[in-house]
Amino acid sequence: MKTALALSILTALFATANASPGVVFTPPVTDPTNTTVWTSGQVETVTWDVSNPPANITNRIGRIQFRFDDITTPLVLADNFDILLGTIQVTAPLVITGSDYSLVLFGDSGNFSPEFTINGL
Numbered sequence: 014m015k016t017a018l019a020l021s022i023l024t025a026l027f028a029t030a031n032a033s034p035g036v037v038f039t040p041p042v043t044d045p046t047n048t049t050v051w052t053s054g055q056v057e058t059v060t061w062d063v064s065n066p067p068a069n070i071t072n073r074i075g076r077i078q079f080r081f082d083d084i085t086t087p088l089v090l091a092d093n094f095d096i097l098l099g100t101i102q103v104t105a106p107l108v109i110t111g112s113d114y115s116l117v118l119f120g121d122s123g124n125f126s127p128e129f130t131i132n133g134l
């Protein structure tokens with residue numbers, strides 16, 4: 014009996030904790046596009062659409078990571094910025110020339126950019 018009571022209290026607490034989840038905000042990346050060409054080592058601009066943010070965002074701290082061939086690499090191009098900024102400048106990584114690079118923008122969750130080209134080494 015005691016166990017059952019404790020369990021139901023736990024369940025109630027858990028339900029309360031989850032009752033008002035923050036709103037997941039996943040702004041689409043608008044630049045780079047699939048026709049973008051970056052140059053290794055150059056400062057380039059990343060933009061994303063913040064025209065429709067919800068009132069509550071669970072995580073406003075943004076981070077951009079580099080992707081290659083559909084794999085998110087540990088390379089962080091920018092972090093600790095406000096997801097509502099909508100744009101940030103990053104330095105294009107030193108990579109070999111290729112067209113299967115992309116980015117992932119993290120806030121509440123990850124949003125991929127289209128694949129784009131980097132003119133590299």
Ligand SMILES: *[C@@H]1O[C@H](CO)[C@@H](O)[C@H](O)[C@H]1NC(C)=O
Nearest residue numbers: 045046047048049127128129
């Ligand atoms: C690039 O994006 C445009 C607009 O979303 C789309 O129409 C086009 O098919 C894309 N091209 C490639 C090669 O994915």
Ligand SMILES: *[C@@H]1O[C@H](CO)[C@@H](O)[C@H](O)[C@H]1NC(C)=O
Nearest residue numbers: 033034035036067068069070
């Ligand atoms: C936003 O947060 C406030 C305060 O925590 C809450 O009262 C409100 O219901 C939330 N709105 C949404 C859409 O989650």
